[in-house]
Amino acid sequence: MKNLVRSLLVATASLLAVSAAGADQPLNVVASFSIIGDFAKQVGGDRIALTTIVGPDGDAHAYEAKPQDAAALSKADVILANGAHFEGFLPRLLESSGAKAPVTELTKGVDLLKSPEDHEGEHDHDEAKHDHDDDGHDEAHEGHDHGPLDPHAFQSAANAKIYVANIADAFCAADAAGCETYKANAERYAGELTALDADLKQQAAAVPEARRTVISSHDAFRYFEAAYGIRFLAAEGITTEAEPSAAGIAKLIDQAREGKASAIFVENITDPRLAEQIGRETGLAMGGTLYSDALTAPDGAAPTYIEMMRQNMRTITRAIGGS
């Protein structure tokens, strides 16, 4: 019985997909937040009708869904999400919207780092490392910042290429007629990402190694750190979700005093007063704004993913490279 229902659902879904493509209607794509929206636009071009749930400058950690989001999800042919518990709002929204399309988790195939909040032991299951197929997010991690794995994988251009390949696969599965276009677009964009990756590495390498440590107000840059060799210090427990503790800030200040960090940065989604306080206390220069989990509006400094990565590296090297 259950199988019958399932195969009926699959049949309906593929019928929908076929009709969407066959009638030359654009593919309805829902992206969970602005960065993924940009990737989808690059791959889909004008063959897709894109809806991005958490728009520019929005914080996907603390997003409150609107009815339009549920409406968009229920009509979607493809749903793109980062996965690894990045979009805390998504599981409930999917359930309530009755979305028929499966969720494509773009971190699939990415070598995810362990989350810094993960305390040794309890979450130590390796099968979670590469296998993100299970869409039934377990409720056990709710209230926890993320799952045991750090989801901010898009902060490295090499990982972004995996995201893009996953998006092309998802589009091909839903709209076979456009597959060639998608593949071609993805290939062209992957080329740009490769160039970006090389540029960023070169810029980071130009900074003397002793000056490559900076402070940021939330750990979103661990993949950036791993890829480009800029060390980020962030106090444990300072996230966009939880209120900071005095101990956390004191630890960060100690790190700054001892670790010879060269600059301090605020992000576009966290309270800048806290970073300013730390800057005052340690005498570090305020390095400017880094863009972590969201793009800016088109007139801002980081309207696309590539712009965002270049802007972040520019901000960092300008702050620590001089003198």
Next chain:
Amino acid sequence: MIYDLFVAPFADYGFMQRALAGVVLLSLSSCPIGVFLMLRRMSLAGDAMAHAILPGVAVGFLLYGLEILPMTIGGLVAGALVAAGAGAVSRFTAQREDASMAAFYLISLAFGVLIVSLRGSPIDLMQVLFGSVLSLDNGALTLLAVNLAATTVLLAVFWRALVAECLDPTFLRSVSRMGPLAHFVFLALVVVNLVGGFQALGTLLSVGLMILPGAAARFWTGRLLPMIAIAVALGIVSGVAGLLVSYHAALPSGPAIVLSAGILYAASLFAAPRGVLMSRARPHRHRTA
């Protein structure tokens, strides 16, 4: 050892010194207000007012960003509207203040939530509204100092009227025209202190530092001036204790401060002369019903 536990956190870190100054300033101004609120049986109205200032603060933030002045003025305007509206309804109609206050604050709160959700803003607005005692800058400390000065002056000027208003409003109305004025001045003081407090603790937790020490002080004495002095002392102790707990145990500072005040309240409830144990111990003091 004692130095490490109690002094070093404040000696080593500027942000702890600022937080300390913030909670002391806030206790000095808002704990006396809390005593008056409790005596007037309006402790819950303090909570209601804290919600009521939300839309004003939100508008100030959305228009001008994270600037103290617009957020403060916005909070004052929203709070004044709700206080004046609720006060006027209870003065001029048969509806009592609890009902009118509830009506006005709920309307205001709904507006606040609406405004907050209207725009996905760069900085998570809730974080702004919850404030943080750990990121007090010079502007916020100045605001708290101005707030303290204004509160002290207004309390001194309207002292007799406020006391009479608390103890016997009908008497005050019969001998003086000060009644309504004192009432509105008092509501204004509540609003001003909540708006001052939201910078340090956020709109919701600043009510805790206002109400809990006053309520605890009631168990220690029946006389007004000592009660206010005790409330202020309890407020400062909870602030310092909360900051130290937040420092040593890595807990968020706002809840740690208010929970410290809660623990002092519970301790007073049991140990103080007018608390449950001591008043039980003296049979002549027990009351019927």
